[in-house]
Amino acid sequence: MRRLIYIILASATVALTACKSNPLKVDVSDIDVDVQVERFDRDFFACSDGDAYSQTLKLAEKYPFFFDMYNMHIISCGTYSDKSYYECLKVFFSDYSVVEAYNAVNKEFADCSDIQETLVDGFRHLVYYYPETEVPRVVTFVAGFNQSVVLMDGYVGIGLEKYLGDNCPLYDMLQIPDYAKHEMQRKRIPVDVMTEIFHDLHPYEPATDNLVNRMIYNGMSMYFVEAMFPDMPETDRLTYTGEEIGYCHHFERDMWTALIENEYLFTTDLFTIKKFTENAPFTAPFGQECPARVANWTGLQIVKAYVENNKVSFTELMQETDYQKILNMSEYNPR
Incomplete structure (x- = not known):
């Protein structure tokens, strides 16, 4: 039953997203590239x-x-x-x-x-x-x-x-x-x-290498991939199943709260950072049901909130290297 709920949530999210105009859907039909x-x-x-x-x-x-x-x-x-x-x-x-x-x-x-x-x-x-x-x-x-x-x-x-x-x-x-x-x-x-x-194109060169900076940089990477393939299914872009995407949306607020309350966001401990951002069977601090790399997914949501709330263009986003600024100006507050 729980698995079905997550799948339904993922489907509902896709439907809601489809109703919004996607700024990354641009006309490239007149651009010729020689790729073999x-x-x-x-x-x-x-x-x-x-x-x-x-x-x-x-x-x-x-x-x-x-x-x-x-x-x-x-x-x-x-x-x-x-x-x-x-x-x-x-x-x-x-x-x-x-x-x-x-x-x-x-x-x-x-x-x-x-x-x-x-x-x-x-x-x-x-x-x-x-x-x-x-x-x-x-x-x-x-x-x-x-x-x-x-x-x-x-x-x-x-x-x-x-x-x-x-x-x-x-x-x-x-x-x-x-x-x-x-x-x-x-x-x-x-x-x-x-x-x-x-x-x-955009190497990771933060003032401080902490979890939140990694999250946002990885979120920018995922946003970049979405811009390159705006018609690609989200499951293929993120290498998540529909159920895993549903889980992320369902527990988005809980995950963000846990990151703050457990003081994970600004940790510089590499072992802890890897637990949240690298591939694994699951995100260990959040339990075995939680998909791997959820901090990166959260980083993507922060990036999207920053773009939407500040009317930032793709180029302006990619030129920004102050990840703390992106966090602060995103007004990210999942409900």
Whole structure:
């Protein structure tokens, strides 16, 4: 019964939100962006067959800069001019988890047109808000489960083995917990790409690193993603179920009161901050029924209140680095 109530609350919230005009729904139809999902993973694994040396030369020409960065910083084999490089490649291509990951990626991502279409929409919105921004090349790779999305000079790299779906047997083999697997789905890729771009455009540089500053910064990140994908379902943007969103709305006032009364808001204790803002089975201080990362969700509500109550534009919001000012001027007071 309680689960049903939360789902109904989430549905009611969506309906009420739909009645309001969404300032983030802008016309980007006349903005052209060239976004192609380039399969570097396939090109790179072709080096495991035949003449690896000639293949690497072709890759260096086709993916300038990214190929070197991938070799040095993602798979840690150095540069292809190093004597030890090709021995490192042999070890990499013979690693069981890497081989299985690549096979699974080939099966799950035989077609990436849906991802490309969503990214095109996201980059159109990015250019709308940041007209001077250069749209990066989008490349995919496999690296042995150590990277999700990376930004490099002129590139966005996507580690596809981190998005094989929560039923992927490899994740069980690697003993990845269920709560983490929930975020390892292909629909998460565009969200993670834009989240990394937000972090690159607007690094977190607070005067004091406390919980409320993290909450609001993370809330700004979530608002940024919503601006890039205004038509994306909230469940996909937040990686919450409808039930979890309903819970957040139902207990919004209680959570805010608890954050204040227990003096959590201004804590600088990193362990406590992580309990409220990082992925986990649940938000431990609020009990096992409370979804993970609820402080970030609360931060998003503060950001939205700040925007609405002060008629702040998206650009003005993103230029603001005084998170305490956002809190004070938001007049956030859930009822």
